Amino acid sequence: MTAQGKERPGEFELIARHFAPIAGSGALGLLDDAGLLRPARGYELVVTADALVAGGHFFPDDLPASIARKALAVNLSDLAAKGARPDGFVLSLALPRNWTEDWLQAFAAGLAAVAGEHHCPLIGGDTVSTSGPLTLSITAFGSVPAGRMVLRSGAKPGDLVLVSGTIGDGALGLKVHGSAAPAWVSRLGEPERAFLADRYLHPQPRLALADALQNHASAAMDVSDGLVGDLAKLLKASGAGAEIDLDAVPLSPAARAAIMADPALAELAWTGGDDYEILCAASEGEYPALAAAAQAAGIALTPIGRVTPEASVARYREQGRARSFAQGSFAHF
Template sequence: MWRLAISTPSRPSEDDLIARYFRPMAGEGGMALLDDAARLPGEAGRDLVLKVDAIVAGVHFFPDDPPEAIAWKALAVNLSDLAAKGAAPRGFLLALALPPDWTEEWLAAFSRGLNDGAAATGCPLLGGDTVKTPGPLTISITALGSVPAGRMPVRMAAHEGDAILVSGAIGDAALGLALRLDAAQPWAAALDSGQRAHLLDRYLRPQPRLALAPALLAHARASMDVSDGLVGDLRKLLAASNLGGTLELDRVPLSEAAAAAVAREPTLLERAATGGDDYEVLCTVRPSEVAEFQSRCASLGVPMTLIGFVGGAGQPFEVRRGGEPIAISRGSFSHF
């Protein structure tokens, strides 16, 4: 239920707020946000895929980040999980907890960013709730998608001998966050203005790899998105399948900007592989299908890089650099 217990005269009422900022982006199933529930028609032969993620000011984004970017990120981090499952988005629910200092200007910009994300990904707003909080600003989105019945590539479906691949580039967001925290770090001197802008944008505006759905459904055995850090997320995937494996750190794909930073400061490669916020797709594929899978992904506009292989049950998970195992104490971000 949409409910906002704020009576400040200079602000719109709850009904006006919904009508002005959220009703214009509501999908057909949301019935113009005039009801307390959404309605979606069933799809014969397809499974429903659901995902919920929350982002919190001071934890997942800076309170003074552009509101358009905050909105985009809130939606994108959820759609990234749908993308890793080969799911087509059907819509989303929004829970927005606003602190006392919110302004109508901020909310207008936030709604623009959310609408841009919804339009770009074909994922309409279906409904939600808006509440008052003493802080901080908290945004929770539940994304809904669908896949052909029985075809969703789950984490626990990896097989011994599978190739491990990852989409796009790794580490941009982690380095972008590092720049956001301290733009004067020595390695930043190796970057030009365009490279700096690229890293910062990858932190602010992740790109869910929804285009990869046909290739993943055709070839991937196990799949998940990379949100907390490549090393840690791969460890989770292998553990879910009760298998070991190897990750070749030298094979991890880097953007031009990240490569320039790592060339200046080689220790940044480990930071890139563990920092998180990549929102790329990590998956396993039969070795005999790797070439076809990579070709198909490239045709969809997203490169897919081979970074290791799945081992057997009881075998360890190893990260290697220069062909030798290395120790990484912290493989990914953790809240606790």
């Protein structure tokens, strides 16, 4: 019995009540041992997975709909960076002992909203109980024409380095949203605080760029652990280097206001992560078509530097001076 005296539903009733309504045809009614995907002829599957743990990837008291939205969105961001279109996802959910059905209903509603918006249905998963914190893992599946997945390893000397949207909002939003907000947060207006918190809580996967990346980018990945650190990963995979103009890195008005309140926040914006924007490389010849496609999709795409031949060497300049970073990105370990 729950603290309210109501008996909780069993696992199968729970699945039927909250998850079957958002499942796609490949879920087979969530009545079988596995789901089924049928990629179209000439297409390949792209697979990505992310695990999120309360207290590490989100605050335990975050709204359940926000937790669900973020969990699926970060996976869809990976698919977007590979030029893939979503086909479905599976969810593994480990619920703490004090879960309630109201919490689960709101969680499922948030999940359904993102799944419906991006045409990525639930096709299976597992639900268990845990004595530890709330933990969830999503594995998402997408498809691309055979041989067309956009890898990290394709950047070539002379390519332009580009990022979508704005950088730094997620990392700054984490500080705004946290319970112990730093002093600079009080110097922001309420619209700026709300914007930054929303960017942290509700990432926007750039799936509208998937086709353009597939057709015009030489390399791509999403910015999840920080622009500086993620660029290092792309360059290592490509065996290349880069020269980056930090003054060209696009910032939102809210991020600029935060940096004006505390100039040291610029480094957090460049290294902090949680942006879920697209970092990519494209040749001079392909750039105009890529930029036009991004503009048509309503997504800003900004050149911030150029790929160089020096393997894994990234040189950064700020206001004409060399800039280095002790730690380029968020790290789990």
